[in-house]
Amino acid sequence: MVDECRTRQDFDALVASSYTRPMFIFKHSTRCPISAGRWREYENWAGKRGDVGFARVLVIEDRSVSSYVAERSGVGHQSPQAILFYRGEPVWNASHWSITEQDMAEAVRQAASS
Numbered sequence: 001m002v003d004e005c006r007t008r009q010d011f012d013a014l015v016a017s018s019y020t021r022p023m024f025i026f027k028h029s030t031r032c033p034i035s036a037g038r039w040r041e042y043e044n045w046a047g048k049r050g051d052v053g054f055a056r057v058l059v060i061e062d063r064s065v066s067s068y069v070a071e072r073s074g075v076g077h078q079s080p081q082a083i084l085f086y087r088g089e090p091v092w093n094a095s096h097w098s099i100t101e102q103d104m105a106e107a108v109r110q111a112a113s114s
Contacts, residue, residue, distance in 0.1 A: 002026075002046050003055040008068050014055050015072070018085035022108050023053040026099075027066055027081040030058060035080035038099040042082060045101045052108055086111040 005011050005025060014023050026042050029035040039056075046054035059066040059079045070077040073085075078095035084107045085091070091114075092107035094100075 001054070002043055003053070005055045005057045005065060005069075006062055008065060010055075011057075011065060011069055011072065014053065015085050015088055017053055018089075019087055021051060021053055022111050023055065023085045024104065025069060025083045025085065026054070026056045027059050027069065027077070027079050027083075028056050029079040030060055032079060034096055038080040038082075038096070041101060042099060042104075045104060049108075084108065084111060086114075 003014065005014060014025065017023055026039065028039050042054070057066050057069055066077060069083070073083055073090040075083055075090050075093045080099060081093060081095045082099045082104065083090050083093040084104070091111045094103055
């Protein structure tokens with residue numbers, strides 16, 4: 001399941017939840033074919049992982065939230081983009097074709113072992 005991140009409060013709550021399990025935030029552009037492809041892979045992988053949280057920010061429709069994510073995380077905006085939060089901090093991020101199940105799984109493994 002993927003949660004929708006529509007407000008700054010949603011984002012803050014998602015980051016807070018990363019203290020109990022790793023949390024991915026996916027910044028998705030509904031106008032970009034690359035983003036559509038990466039979204040399908042992200043959503044598919046999310047359906048397989050009950051130990052990790054997943055959320056989505058729509059960068060066009062919720063531009064202020066997307067900007068807030070970049071500001072609060074210190075990770076420059078890109079779209080598509082996946083950011084992994086663990087213990088309240090961004091510990092990994094990737095954009096475009098670097099958003100793969102394999103890379104996300106490795107990021108979770110590394111975060112859990114730290």
